[in-house]
Amino acid sequence: MSGARRFSLLVNPVSGGGAAPGAVVPVARLLRDAGAEVEVTYSPGPKAIAKLVATAVARGDVVVSVGGDGMLSSVAGQVSAGGGLLGLIPAGRGNDFARMLGVPDDPEQVARILLEAEPSAVDLIEVTTPSGEKVQVAGSVYVGVDARAAEIVDGARWLPRKLQYPYAAVRALASFRPVQMQVSLDGERRSLGVATVVAANSGFYGSGMKIAPDAVVDDGRLDVVMIAAANKLDLIRSLPKVYEGEHVHLDEVTVLRGQELVLAADRAVAVGGDGEPLGLLSPGDELRIAIRPGALNVLK
CATH class of the missing domain: 3.40.50.10330 (Probable inorganic polyphosphate/atp-NAD kinase; domain 1)
Structure with a gap:
């Protein structure tokens, strides 16, 4: 050494x-x-x-x-x-x-x-909040039920660590109301009712959930995973698939790739990034999420 x-x-x-x-x-x-x-x-x-x-x-x-x-x-x-x-x-x-x-x-x-x-260059995510504040995130940004799950995790410290995220995910799904989301990725627009939208640089979130199985940290792209609003029980039953990345084959899941994502919602919905709250996306506002290629040199 x-x-x-x-x-x-x-x-x-x-x-x-x-x-x-x-x-x-x-x-x-x-x-x-x-x-x-x-x-x-x-x-x-x-x-x-x-x-x-x-x-x-x-x-x-x-x-x-x-x-x-x-x-x-x-x-x-x-x-x-x-x-x-x-x-x-x-x-x-x-x-x-x-x-x-x-x-x-x-x-x-x-x-x-x-x-x-040796140093390796990896991408970062840059979030521009509705107020204009810019926040850097390494792994993923999410809007919807998983942001609520992250809040629940913080109150579940009484559970063994391995159980905290699954418990929070089930609790969040059981109480979450779907949100109608306007999604624009590199200018291509669509509207859909979702449980969550995840903009991923890293493939993993939620303590080992393989939310974006094909994500690469140095490809200059976001992997955008959209999980459509579905029967709550079906969503809860599908949770184990996320740990293996098999959820992306479900009809309710759409995966897109691009460089800049703009989101708007029909009601106030929580936003989070790498386990930390990033505020609310309110009706009439936009949340911008962009990849910054090669922005960070890291040892790995």
Whole structure:
């Protein structure tokens, strides 16, 4: 192993139900043992993170996200903006972007990747909210029932981690009302009643659900998965298919690919990205979701 790189490890202390602080210790030790200079900071909040990332990138450090997908997305946009290099220590509940990149959770393997891997350019998703705010997301953005499921997950910490997402999905589907969505992908428009629309860069979301089985993180395209409104019981019964990516063969599922997606809805509907709430899409507003090809350099 080479110790030529410097590292700034940014830790979300609540990721994975508090698992992140424990996950960072062995990796930091291995990096230091290899001769690397390592700085560990526990997340003081989004505004402070932006400043920490900017300082680390300017210093030439590899910025390492220690947490889950939400933490990674909050850091990735800042690293991209500064032209920096991102590393991952998976320590959240889902770790779906790490899963997509093939980054393991074994400390020795993670340390070897951080020390020795060559940078790879991957795409990011840029969301423009109705208010004009731009948000960077690494894995996927979703509008509909899965955004509601993400909210339920946050209140299901009393369950074993493996059960939290399936429980939340069933709860969300049981109570969700379909939404009529106006969908425009690269200018091609359609209208349909949906349970959800997912714009995916990564194939995985929801702790291992293979929502977009053919997605590639460096192809410069969004995989847009639209699940039409259907019988709730049928949707619940089809959930196991999502883990294998077999749901895309159902009649209710349409998969499209493109670079810019614009969504409008007939009623207020929740929007989420990588496990984090992104607000509401209200009637009369538009949500723009675009791919940024090769926007982020990452170690994997």
